[in-house]
Amino acid sequence: MRIRIVDAFTDRPFAGNPAGVLLLDTSDAFDTFDTFDAFDAFPADEWLQQVALEVNHAETAFAHRLPQGADADWALRWFTPATEVAMCGHATLATAHVLHTTGAHEGTVRFATRSGVLSATPADDGSITLDFPTAPLTAVEIPDGVAEALGAEPLSAFDTGPNIGDLLVELAGEKTVVGLAPDHRALGAHSARGIIATARAQDPTRGYDFVSRCFFPNVGIDEDPVTGSAHTALAPYWSERLGRTVLTGLQASSRSGLVRTELQGDRTLLTGRAVTVIDGELLA
Secondary structure, three states: OOEEEEEOOOOOOOEEEEEEEEEEHHHHOOOOOOOOOOOOOOOOHHHHHHHHHHHHOEEEEEEOOOOOOOOOHHHEEEEEOEEEEEOOHHHHHHHHHHHHHHHOOOOOEEEOOOEEEEEEOOOOOOOEEEEEOOOOOOOOOOOOOHHHHOOOOEEEEEEOOOOOOOEEEEEOOOOHHHHOOOOOHHHHOOOOOOOEEEEEOHHHHHHEEEEEEEHHHHOOEEOOOOOOOHHHHHHHHHHHHHHEEEEEEEEOOOOOOOEEEEEEEEEEEEEOOOEEEEEEEOOO
């Protein structure tokens, strides 16, 4: 079985966020079904989790083609080294990149996922735009202990809803976000997945409007290099404050990456590029 490692939300190798991508052969899986569930044809969860742990990147994506007449083209699931997650942007971008660069799918691809049908549309310039649900933001009191765990005092805090399950906090400025050295274990007590720390860009002429870093200790990822799903919360947050629906976010991890966001009401478009860096064979 072919396995690929794809760097997402970047146009060069060894940057952005790496994801494992496996396209599964399920050509005969639905032959005996008059009706079908998009998730019936996946291998056992234990095997999927073992592969994700072996790959040991933030996410590994598993996809299989759906039969004609389905509501989507491919079924898609995402696993961290520790658990399955309900939504993942960079591994969706990576999967769409593999489908388009290998000729497995042309044009817009619709994925059946635990978070509903998500689509990915390639452009002539090589970028891919994901269509994801916008995260609902609810202002909350800054939880006790968050400032100590982050090592910086938040200005505000927001719950991001069940799909991504993060606490979004705004910090004083870009330098504060870049300089964070958090206590990851302590951060895990404050949300289902983790913490999104963000601030307005210090100098918007550098090509981005806001910065972020994402810490997800509860799913086995101390710091995620570039997080597409987090930008479904960052887009409405910064669009309201900056008065524009189209923005660019820099995720300021050590690998770094850019995500272009476009807020369209209850949907958020996420645009980025991807590069395949490893193409090999899974023998297990």
